Amino acid sequence: MIENLTAFFDRHSAIVAPELLGATVLYDGVGGRIVEVEAYDPSDPASHSFPGPTPRNRVMFGPPARAYVYRSYGIHWCLNFVCGNAGAVLIRALEPTEGLDLMRRRRGFESPEALCSGPGKLCQALGITGEDNGRSLAASPFALTLATGQGPFVTGPRIGISKAVEIPWRFGVAGSRFLSRRFAGNQS
DNA sequence: GAAAGGATCCGCT
């Protein structure tokens, strides 16, 4: 258990990503356990940091332990945690534990499994927008509690990208009902 | 200045 968030995130995204599984993320008191993530790094054609710094992705090239929030397909927001060396971990799914009422109100009274089972849905449920881009994960409104130990997890190819699909940098808690999509092969 | 593409979600079949 690393107490310093900056030290925790200042490593390669593919190392940080699986260790985030089981951690608790709260935004203004609303959130839950992380059950699914994906890693991206600058040598990866599918990563936003691959082409180099731009006005949109400049946060990825800044200090670690910050939130990188960007708009996807013009309508959804996606939440990333910035790691060392211009890498990032995309938060894909949560198991909701805090603020269920508020999430249901924002999401239209869906079942718990559907509240945070996807990057765009997750941000809507927690109320995260582009205004949170670049904010520190160590200060309000964010509250991040790292897991004391990792349970079993599964890996697989990442979702929704057209380049470097063969890199298995998707990580999920084994057997969780809150994943955005099931993992091919061993899930139970 | 203009055009193309994208780390997705929702509704319908």
Added chain:
DNA sequence: GCGGATCCTTTCA
């Protein structure tokens, strides 16, 4: 299970 909606960012002329 599949296809459309929707708009911001980047790239090129």
